[in-house]
Every structure is written in structure tokens, then in C-alpha cells.
Amino acid sequence: MAKGLIIRSTGSWYDVRDEEGHIWQARLKGKFKIKGLQTSNPLAVGDRVSMEIESETENTAVIDRIEDRENYIARASVHKTAQAHLLAANLDQALLIVTLDFPRTSLGFIDRFLVSAESFRIPVTIAFHKQDIFDEEGRDQHQPIMDLYAGLGYGTIRTSAFTGEGIDELRAFLRGKITLISGHSGVGKSTLVNTVAPGLELRTGEVSTFANKGVHTTTFAEMFEIEPDTFLIDTPGIKELGLIDMEPAEISHYFPEMRELLNECRFHNCLHINEPACAVRDAVEEGRIAASRYHSYLGMLEGNDNRR
Numbered sequence: 001m002a003k004g005l006i007i008r009s010t011g012s013w014y015d016v017r018d019e020e021g022h023i024w025q026a027r028l029k030g031k032f033k034i035k036g037l038q039t040s041n042p043l044a045v046g047d048r049v050s051m052e053i054e055s056e057t058e059n060t061a062v063i064d065r066i067e068d069r070e071n072y073i074a075r076a077s078v079h080k081t082a083q084a085h086l087l088a089a090n091l092d093q094a095l096l097i098v099t100l101d102f103p104r105t106s107l108g109f110i111d112r113f114l115v116s117a118e119s120f121r122i123p124v125t126i127a128f129h130k131q132d133i134f135d136e137e138g139r140d141q142h143q144p145i146m147d148l149y150a151g152l153g154y155g156t157i158r159t160s161a162f163t164g165e166g167i168d169e170l171r172a173f174l175r176g177k178i179t180l181i182s183g184h185s186g187v188g189k190s191t192l193v194n195t196v197a198p199g200l201e202l203r204t205g206e207v208s209t210f211a212n213k214g215v216h217t218t219t220f221a222e223m224f225e226i227e228p229d230t231f232l233i234d235t236p237g238i239k240e241l242g243l244i245d246m247e248p249a250e251i252s253h254y255f256p257e258m259r260e261l262l263n264e265c266r267f268h269n270c271l272h273i274n275e276p277a278c279a280v281r282d283a284v285e286e287g288r289i290a291a292s293r294y295h296s297y298l299g300m301l302e303g304n305d306n307r308r
């Protein structure tokens, strides 16, 4: 019996890293029931499991137990069934890479990601990348946006793969943790990861997934060990990270600045649109809640998906 961490999933086979760092090819034991969450796939990257070694020579094992998850991320199943598709489990934190230009990441996209992460209880740090591109004025324009998110409890960091700005800080942030890395196409995710972990190719031989520019047809996440006990998760499906089964009245619970006012609205099921005596709308009018955040909120209520 050995304990391990799932670092890769291809559907029915899993790569499981044992405590010595050896990687086994493992399958799930025939009759295996997981209580609780109904998902279209039973296990995901980041799951901690117990396994029985099957063959030392063929390097195979059989998974017979899974430890309770701290958290997980999922997205609506591609086949539109009621079941969610599990993307990854036991994440310590997420790093959202954004660029205020070249290309511009919209605040709506950032807010949507933050709401999803809040719903999955994953703390987020936002990297404002490609700092080298901006002149002094452009750098200054970052500050109110960074202050907004820092004020809401999110980490913020300025980074550049070309000047090295923020790279040491980023390394320290990642050390010893399992981190989900996300950002839309073109923000420089691959470049940043390769700058933070230049030896990644040598260590995993799997870096192609990070650099892969193709259409993401696979929906299986992969975990990269960039240094001992420091893992990055790249989930192909993360761009689809949706507001799974989120009731309209629930969305404001995932805006920290709205959450703390909810008891002050007259109606307990207030949607903060045009109800009387709404504490959230008062806060927006008085500038205590940023207009951009409220705008994102209304967009999510309307089912606007802000994916671009």
C-alpha cells in the first residue's frame, strides 16, 4: 500500500506520484464508489490516493482509496448532463495572469474568474504581466486597479518575463504549493512559467502542454512539479470555468465587498438591481463598491460570460 498524488489523468489511467517521487501508472479499482460529488469523472489531478502496487516491472498500480478533498474545481460537463466535470482537486491557490494591454484583459474577465475561484474557495493572486511594455504613465494606470483588487483581499504582483520584474517574488509565492495557473490566450502564460521554472522541460518533458498553441481538445488537466513539492496545474478546460449551478441570488456572495453588506439589504433575497433599500446599490452610489465590479456583477446576472 502506497500513498500518492495524481499528477496526470488521461481518462482511465492516472499518473500517480508516490512519496518518494516515483511515478506509477494507475487504474481505479473495479468497483469504486465515491460519495458526495456527482461528477462525470471520478478522480482528477491533485487528488490524494492510496494504491496497491500491481507490478513493479510494469510500473502499474491500482487505486483503492481517495482522501477527502480540500476543494476542487469543475466545469459543466461538455455533454450537458447534470454532472460536472472535475478538473483538479486540492488546490492551494490560483495565479491569474492578466495584461492591461497587448492584449487587454477585461475587468469583466478578471471578476468572473474571481467569482468562480471564490465559489470553489481558492485564494487568488493576480499577476499584472508584461510590465516592460508600459511607460511610466502606463505603469501608473495599473495602480488603481491593483489597489482595487488588493483591497478586496486578492494578491497582486507586477511581472515581466523580459526584465525579470516580480519573478523572485512569484517563485516565493509558488514555493511548496499547488497552484492553478490561468489567463487568456496571449497573456504570456507559457513564457512566464518557463521564466519562473527554466528547468521545467528537463524535469518533466511535458512542457509542451504549456506551450501548446493548438485548440484545446483534451479536457484533462496536468500537474507540473517545478521544484520539490511545488506544483503548477494547467487545465485546458479552465477557460470554460463557469458559474456551475449558481443561483442568481448566490452570485453576490462571491463578491467579498457585497457579501459583507448582504444582511443590510431590506430583502434577504435581494438581487441588488432595483429593489428598495438595497445596501449594495447604496454602496455603489457612494463609491464604496467600484462601478466596474458592480457592472461585472450585473453582467453575470444576465448570463454575460465575459470570456473574451
Ligand SMILES: Nc1nc2c(ncn2[C@@H]2O[C@H](COP(=O)(O)OP(=O)(O)OP(=O)(O)O)[C@@H](O)[C@H]2O)c(=O)[nH]1
Binding pocket: 129, 130, 131, 132, 133, 159, 160, 161, 162, 163, 183, 184, 185, 186, 187, 188, 189, 190, 191, 192, 210, 211, 212, 213
Ligand atoms: N513584452 C512582453 N511580452 C511577453 C512577456 N511574456 C510573454 N510575452 C509575449 O507574449 C506573447 C504570448 O506569450 P505566450 O507565452 O505564448 O502566451 P500564452 O499565454 O501562453 O498564450 P497561449 O499559449 O495562446 O495560451 C509572446 O509573443 C511572448 O513573447 C513579457 O513579460 N513582456
Ligand SMILES: [Zn+2]
Binding pocket: 265, 266, 270, 271, 272, 273, 275, 277, 278, 279, 280, 281
Ligand atoms: Zn441589495
